[in-house]
Amino acid sequence: xxxxxxxxxxxxxxxxxxxxxxxxxxxxxxxxxxxxxxxxxxxxxxxxxxxxxxxxxxxxxxxxxxxxxxxxxxxxxxxxxxxxxxxxxxxxxxxxxxxxxxxxxxxxxxxxxxxxxxxxxxxxxxxxxxxxxxxxxxxxxxxxxxxxxxxxxxxxxxxxxxxxxxxxxxxxxxxxxxxxxxxxxxxxxxxxxxxxxxxxxxxxxxxxxxxxxxxxxxxxxxxxxxxxxxxxxxxxxxxxxxxxxxxxxxxxxxxxxxxxxxxxxxxxxxxxxxxxxxxxxxxxxxxxxxxxxxxxxxxxxxxxxxxxxxxxxxxxxxxxxxxxxxxxxxxxxxxxxxxxxxxxxxxxxxxxxxxxxxxxxxxxxxxxxxxxxxxxxxxxxxxxxxxxxxxxxxxxxxxxxxxxxxxxxxxxxxxxxxxxxxxxxxxxxxxxxxxxxxxxxxxxxxxxxxxxxxxxxxxxxxxxxxxxxxxxxxxxxxxxx
Numbered sequence: 001x002x003x004x005x006x007x008x009x010x011x012x013x014x015x016x017x018x019x020x021x022x023x024x025x026x027x028x029x030x031x032x033x034x035x036x037x038x039x040x041x042x043x044x045x046x047x048x049x050x051x052x053x054x055x056x057x058x059x060x061x062x063x064x065x066x067x068x069x070x071x072x073x074x075x076x077x078x079x080x081x082x083x084x085x086x087x088x089x090x091x092x093x094x095x096x097x098x099x100x101x102x103x104x105x106x107x108x109x110x111x112x113x114x115x116x117x118x119x120x121x122x123x124x125x126x127x128x129x130x131x132x133x134x135x136x137x138x139x140x141x142x143x144x145x146x147x148x149x150x151x152x153x154x155x156x157x158x159x160x161x162x163x164x165x166x167x168x169x170x171x172x173x174x175x176x177x178x179x180x181x182x183x184x185x186x187x188x189x190x191x192x193x194x195x196x197x198x199x200x201x202x203x204x205x206x207x208x209x210x211x212x213x214x215x216x217x218x219x220x221x222x223x224x225x226x227x228x229x230x231x232x233x234x235x236x237x238x239x240x241x242x243x244x245x246x247x248x249x250x251x252x253x254x255x256x257x258x259x260x261x262x263x264x265x266x267x268x269x270x271x272x273x274x275x276x277x278x279x280x281x282x283x284x285x286x287x288x289x290x291x292x293x294x295x296x297x298x299x300x301x302x303x304x305x306x307x308x309x310x311x312x313x314x315x316x317x318x319x320x321x322x323x324x325x326x327x328x329x330x331x332x333x334x335x336x337x338x339x340x341x342x343x344x345x346x347x348x349x350x351x352x353x354x355x356x357x358x359x360x361x362x363x364x365x366x367x368x369x370x371x372x373x374x375x376x377x378x379x380x381x382x383x384x385x386x387x388x389x390x391x392x393x394x395x396x397x398x399x400x401x402x403x404x405x406x407x408x409x410x411x412x413x414x415x416x417x418x419x420x421x422x423x424x425x426x427x428x429x430x431x432x433x434x435x436x437x438x439x440x441x442x443x444x445x446x447x448x449x450x451x452x453x454x455x456x457x458x459x460x461x462x463x464x465x466x467x468x469x470x471x472x473x474x475x476x477x478x479x480x481x
Contacts, residue, residue: 028424029054032434047432051465053452054434056227056396058297062457063366065298068359069340072096076104076336088345088355096336104332110325112141112305113332116339120305123342128274138308140320141330141338144299145257145290148306150177152286155323156218156251157183163215165206165250167198169399169441169449171227186210186217189444192401195390196231198222200240207248220250222272225258225394228441228451230374232267232393238275246283254287254309258395260294263371267393273309285309291337293396295363303334303341370396373454373462380466385474396455399438402448402473408480420448431472433465 029052036050052060059065071089075082079102082093099115100108111117117136125133142148154177157164163184166174170187178185188206190196203220210217222241224233233241245252254272262269272285290304308317345351345359374392381389381400389400404419412419420437427433438449456462 026436026440027421028428028436029434031425032428032432035428035432045432046430050428050432050434051456052434053456053465054436056293056453056455057299058293058396058455059299061453061455063297063455064362066296066340066359066362068092068345068355069296069298069337072340073333073336076102077333086352086355088349088351091350092345096339104336106332108329108332108335110327110329111137111139111321112330112335113339116141116335117305119339119343120307124271124273124307128271128277130274130277132277134307134309137317137321140306140308140324141335142288142304142306143302143330143334144292145255145288145304145306146173147302147327147330148286148288148304149173149253149255151323152253152306152320153177153181153183153219155320157181160184161214161216162218163210164219164221165203165210165217166221167223167226169228169438169443169451170221171223171255172440174221175442183218184210184215186215187442190226190229190231192390192444192447195393196226196229198233198237198241200244203241203244207244217248217250219253220245221253221255223255224272225261225269227255227258227395228397228399228436229390230392230395230397230399231390232262232264232269234267235270235275238270238272239279242272242276242279242281242283242285246281252283252285254285256287257290257293257304259289260367261370261396262394263374264391264393269394271309273307276310281310283310284312291334291341294341295366296337296341297366298334298337301334301337302331303336303338305338369457369459370454373456373459376459376462376466377452377454380470384470386477387473392454396453397451398454399441399449399451402450404448405477405480408477411480420450423448424450426476427469427472430476431468433469433472 032050039045071085072092075085075089075093076096082090096115100113114136117139120139121134121136160182163186164178165186165188168187168189175185186206188202191199207217252272256271259269273287276283276285287307287309291301292299345355377398378389378392381387381398386403387400389398392398409419412422418437418439420439424435424437435450435452441451443449456465
């Protein structure tokens with residue numbers, strides 16, 4: 001028996017943090033990691049290795065980084081390799097070094113390198129096609145979009161009477177950080193049968209319900225394209241959400257990290273900033289973007305930015321920047337990659353046709369493959385008996401609904417577990433496929449889902465894994481009929 005006396009117990013920790021949950025790295029992935037270690041130790045399973053479909057981590061599945069971007073980073077980290085790079089890479093390195101020197105190991109400004117924020121301001125203006133260019137003081141570089149979201153939650157949420165309206169299904173970062181802040185979740189349900197649409201009537205109903213319960217809605221979270229649902233909001237939906245927030249005096253968080261990942265021809269990305277400017281709306285919007293997704297896929301470099309997209313109280317603006325200084329600065333490599341993400345090599349910069357062609361071919365190849373993989377996953381899920389999936393319009397995930405037999409549901413309840421958790425554990429133990437239970441993202445009561453990525457490479461492997469899933473699901477569910 002362990003009689004060690006510890007100074008700190010779990011009861012003495014901040015209970016808001018203890019209660020926070022993050023399903024993407026929760027019970028099922030933890031179990032998967034244990035199984036992988038057991039396989040290495042010689043234990044036999046019906047499969048040779050784990051297939052991690054639980055997290056959008058492109059390079060772990062074999063997505064290659066963009067050559068030009070990595071060459072620039074390599075030379076910035078080690079000036080000795082600069083002479084071995086192309087003239088185009090040397091020119092870009094000189095551009096950065098003229099502004100910051102070979103000093104990527106030094107602190108930058110707390111808000112990030114001005115040269116990168118200038119590039120982001122130009123990108124945002126061009127993306128939105130607006131006359132108004134963002135002020136670089138309204139752009140703050142962050143260690144991934146998550147860091148910016150967490151910063152703003154901590155600044156805006158005061159106590160347990162403050163609430164955040166989050167779309168259900170939601171990305172678990174939101175529920176986790178809201179819990180850590182001691183604030184309240186206010187769910188608004190996306191309508192699955194309408195392609196995971198956000199309905200004005202649902203926003204109104206949940207707002208009023210929160211007010212009646214003594215909760216003050218402070219923030220409206222809008223994820224576009226959706227995670228985990230993959231929907232892409234049309235302009236009218238964005239208009240309605242902005243008008244709702246303006247009327248109720250609620251801040252909007254526009255999570256737009258998947259803006260490059262749109263696979264259907266009849267949809268395109270429209271930023272909340274663009275629509276708010278067109279409406280001349282009196283609304284406060286903070287938007288977030290990241291190098292982790294899109295074509296860049298540099299999750300581990302932890303780069304991103306947040307933009308204060310509309311005019312805010314100057315004193316609040318000061319407090320945001322002051323809060324940012326506490327963390328000193330974002331990591332330098334992530335900052336540079338954020339700049340590279342939005343500044344491809346061009347003729348105007350003096351780049352050669354060869355460099356531009358290679359860059360474009362790499363980007364086109366990655367996107368085309370993602371588009372095909374979205375179609376493959378959608379098709380196989382909808383061909384599986386008892387499974388239905390809305391078209392994957394964007395992002396990197398499917399969020400299919402599974403029809404679980406009543407006998408299976410009762411079996412799960414006897415184990416004191418959510419039925420979709422048992423389903424995902426069974427799938428893991430019998431096939432090695434790691435997916436995340438829908439209950440970890442929250443879901444409409446009485447429905448069951450799971451989230452899986454579409455990132456498996458090569459595409460032949462994805463096809464094989466989808467066939468394994470289809471056969472397993474239909475066989476496994478038949479046992480409970």
